[in-house]
Amino acid sequence: MPELKTKLKEYRAKYDMKQGELAERVGVRRETIIRLEKGQYVPSLKLAMDIAGVFGTTVEELFSFED
Amino acid sequence: MKDMIKGKKKVNSLKKQAWINLICGAVTLPLYSVMLLPETPLRKTLGNVFVFITLAVVVLLCICSSGKKEQADELSTANMNRAGSISAVIAPCILLAVGIFMHLRGNYIHNTTFGITGGDIIVFGVMIANISIIVKNGVFLWLDRTPKAEEEE
Numbered sequence: 001m002p003e004l005k006t007k008l009k010e011y012r013a014k015y016d017m018k019q020g021e022l023a024e025r026v027g028v029r030r031e032t033i034i035r036l037e038k039g040q041y042v043p044s045l046k047l048a049m050d051i052a053g054v055f056g057t058t059v060e061e062l063f064s065f066e067d
Numbered sequence: 068m069k070d071m072i073k074g075k076k077k078v079n080s081l082k083k084q085a086w087i088n089l090i091c092g093a094v095t096l097p098l099y100s101v102m103l104l105p106e107t108p109l110r111k112t113l114g115n116v117f118v119f120i121t122l123a124v125v126v127l128l129c130i131c132s133s134g135k136k137e138q139a140d141e142l143s144t145a146n147m148n149r150a151g152s153i154s155a156v157i158a159p160c161i162l163l164a165v166g167i168f169m170h171l172r173g174n175y176i177h178n179t180t181f182g183i184t185g186g187d188i189i190v191f192g193v194m195i196a197n198i199s200i201i202v203k204n205g206v207f208l209w210l211d212r213t214p215k216a217e218e219e220e
Contacts, residue, residue: 028140029081031213035142038214044141 002065004039011055011062026050077134081143082211085204087132092201094124099194103187144213150206154199162193 012022019033035041048059082122104110173179
């Protein structure tokens with residue numbers, strides 16, 4: 001099964017944003033952001049687009065799959 | 068408490084709600100078990116004690132759980148659905164276990180028929196539903212646990 005790779009942590013660090021802040025801005029819980037950063041949860045298209053929107057980037061830049 | 072004085076309602080997290088449901092289920096389970104015992108003076112006393120304890124705990128938990136409930140996000144919804152499908156398998160497993168026990172017991176006492184009243188079935192049905200609630204919330208808490216390394220930020 002392809003593994004989810006994400007640059008969420010780097011982008012958060014770049015924007016000096018805490019997990020809780022990001023979670024609040026996209027309307028999810030902090031646990032969801034933690035799982036996303038660890039690649040343990042594949043987000044819905046809406047959530048991926050919302051997160052990309054917060055950082056002003058694209059979904060492809062933030063998330064990718066590796067075999 | 069300060070928030071309550073200021074008039075703000077505290078938000079109960081999904082985990083807290085799941086814990087409350089789990090404890091409510093776990094506390095009421097012995098009550099059903101006692102109700103399924105044969106009618107004796109000891110059972111009546113035990114039944115009264117369990118009813119009192121259960122009511123006290125449930126009322127306390129209801130007070131603790133008062134306030135706004137946290138909205139479920141997509142991860143928690145997915146976890147709850149997974150927990151629900153796991154708990155749905157539990158009920159037939161319990162029925163199977165009880166069936167096997169009754170069959171073996173029937174073989175042992177050379178009587179394969181048992182007298183079960185409608186009341187027994189109601190209590191048993193409620194007990195199974197209760198076990199499903201316990202399993203569902205327990206599995207949800209397990210699936211939704213925060214990874215250890217990330218507990219603090």
